[in-house]
Amino acid sequence: MVITNVPDAVTAERMARHLVDSNAAACVNQLAPCVSTYRWQGKIETASEVPLLIKTSASAYTRLEAAIRAAHPYELPEIIAVPVSAGLPAYLAWVNQETNVQSMNHAMHASLSPTSPPPEGERDDVSLRESYANHCKE
Numbered sequence: 001m002v003i004t005n006v007p008d009a010v011t012a013e014r015m016a017r018h019l020v021d022s023n024a025a026a027c028v029n030q031l032a033p034c035v036s037t038y039r040w041q042g043k044i045e046t047a048s049e050v051p052l053l054i055k056t057s058a059s060a061y062t063r064l065e066a067a068i069r070a071a072h073p074y075e076l077p078e079i080i081a082v083p084v085s086a087g088l089p090a091y092l093a094w095v096n097q098e099t100n101v102q103s104m105n106h107a108m109h110a111s112l113s114p115t116s117p118p119p120e121g122e123r124d125d126v127s128l129r130e131s132y133a134n135h136c137k138e
Helices: 010-020 057-073 089-098 101-112 123-137
Strands: 001-005 027-030 036-040 043-054
Touching: 001 010, 001 057, 001 089, 010 043, 010 057
Parallel strands: none
Antiparallel strands: 001 043, 027 043, 036 043
């Protein structure tokens, strides 16, 4: 899991969609705005920010960090990776699947032929993705 903060809800939505669309993240939770107090260039600052909790895999971390840095409006963005020591195995498998480079290729192929059914053996994975996507919307 990776944590970052952005300045506003518009930036949070744009970054979340970009990270999921690029398969750098499986899901991004946009939390309620908070107030951050920090020292920057010798002065104590206070700012309203939107925290993002980003679900990714260890293998996708480098891509995720690069994507955040490229899209982030801050000169020095907070990017903190927190290792996940345990979790629901099916959920963790879904995160790995969604951030796998092969998933990117499958997603690009699927977008070229949206009416074709998923390859044999992937139906359960599709159901799992749809179920989790609905959970994220709640």
